[in-house]
Amino acid sequence: MVQFCDALTLDAPRRLSDGYLAVRARAARTGVYQYTGREVDPDNTHGLRDKAIVNVLRDENTVFDAAAVRSFIGKPVTDDHPHEAVNAANWRDYARGTIMGAMRDGEYLAFDLLLTDSTAIAKVDAGKRELSNGYGAELEFGNFRAPCGTLCDARQSKITGGNHVALVKDGRAGSECAIKDGFAVCDAITADQLAMLAASTPPSGDKPMKTLTIDGLKVPNVSDEAEAAINKLTADKVAAAAALKAAEDKTVADAASIVAKDAEIADLKAKLEAAAITPAKLADAAREYADVQAKAKALGVSFAADADTVAIKKAVVEAKMGDAAKAYTADHVAIAFDALTKDAKVEQVPTNDAFRGLRTVNTNDNAAARDFVRTARY
Template sequence: MLFSDALTLDAPRRTSDGYMAVRAKAARTGVYQYTGREVDPENKHGLRDQAIVNVLRDEATVFDEAAARSFIGKPVTDNHPSVAVNASNWRDHARGTIMGAMRDGEYLAFDILLTDAETIAKVDGGKRELSNGYGASLEYGSFTAKDGTICQARQAQITGGNHVALVQFGRAGSECAIKDGFAVCDALPSNILDSLTKTEKPVKTMLIDGLTVDVSNADTAEATIKTLIAARDAAGAKVAGLETQVATLTTAGQTKDAKIVTLEQQVKDAKPTPAQLREAGKALMQAADKAKALGVAITDTMDEAQIMRATVDKHMGEKAKDWSDESIAASFAVLTNDDKPAAPGVRPLGSPKVATTDAATVATIRAARYA
């Protein structure tokens, strides 16, 4: 089970080489509160449908020497990676190193060294909140904290530190950050990377446009709502722009048809060169790879046009039955634009696709938007 901790850092220091060194209070003992779905997603212990589940972390778990030392030498990352960091992907994700771990009063503290100039610049620019990822196991039952709170689960063992991530907004709030003044912040573990809940009091959330917003922390709630409003306004502007392009495409349709017919005739009249034949073969292989990435079965007898049509038929259905080869090609380009096989875990949203100038592309965009 994967967990995340929010961190508290004192004033950062610069080395003679330009590195940034900080000490982070990373964990504490006590009671943590989660939703039932976080601690018992398969309802094996009858907790999944509970709004709040208390989880106990005692000193034996927080200050276990082997658990603390498991973080030493692990990387600091810029945002949480979608997979655990290991030797095969370390070069892609590491931006610094955890240099040491020690007990600091009731807290477990880390010494962190940031070694990447771009990441250090982001810290200087205001990206200062942190969250650390690790593995842990839970015990279920009835446990009593020192203050008398009854807990339904206990974090039994930290099975290994994996990384500490620099993030834009941590669920623990703006106090969990690299800053010039020291601030106290409680560490909040969770069973998924960067899915944290507020401790010390029940989490209050609102569902806004399908996104759960923690309204118990005013700074986090305000930042999230502003982001949603900005995204809504941007989406509205893009829709208006697409509608304008639809009208333009309708008006310009006959002219474009004439251009297509002319190009077709030029292709028929042209004698392909060896270079053109090589390009055609390359295009066929690229089309096949993109179609396979979208789950389309490809055979050796299919040419590029047949591959494109099979892909568009699979994703557009009846809408594409009367489309011309050119319309099919335009739709295929939209469906496979920069498409690559997704890595396990979270897939980035990427940049919005730019609408092209034919009716098939517009139909593809509309179908994707209302799917």
């Protein structure tokens, strides 16, 4: 469970004869609320703790749940949020008034508040009028989309209990929740009355008309049928936006795949060019073959007539080192051969003689070039 502090703003207050201040204030709304990652995921269980802004969806089933609304009635009004939940042990330290009742006001939940502390009332008179709810809520984490199309990382699935409403300098609900000098009413509604209102229907039997907010504009007197049509259009709009986003994401992914393939092709071309056999490489191979042959002969080691450079080196190493060399890798054989033949007295073969009598090969034919190197004799 997460403890939340949400914003609202006092409407025009009414001063009572005993100095108390009575006011009805919009206390909560549906839609998207923004919190810091540390507020919603303090232990980083969902990887959101270090995120600057986390969008949290609050739908009307959660905001206007009868049990959740009733849980606020009778709870204290505080001056700023206390650093702990308000309870019977600390109530005298924090309470500056009481939440007397609640009712739905369009997309908002309105509270009837009675402020009883003169210092807190003076702060309201001086301009400190925004309010912030303190309550517990359960969160569902995932990908949620609000009716306006905003993507959210979490959704409040249940308000588990109201704790207090705090007077604050700057709240979270925005400029719409501002003090209205033309609306000063505080008709306290008890929890029992709220339950009766939620279960009742108009005496005439007519269907109640609703006020909807569409793209920030309030539309009064909307029937259930019109609301259903509007909700369908809104859902179609959200679905179309999601489909467009998916298509854009696929286009980006396809472009990235093409770039990766081009890079892979370029890498293969570079490797082929590096592996191509050239006349210079053939000359180097011939010199190395002649040198390895000469060193093997200088040490008195015989080898097969068709042995290549690697086979000759292995024959020399095994002849001089015995069974210990049989498990050597090609790299070990090369190192051992260099060590064994470093002082070998070999007869120098003139460069021209090294190639005399050799057949010409097509350097573009790698197979022929390999056969040429393997069978060359000096």
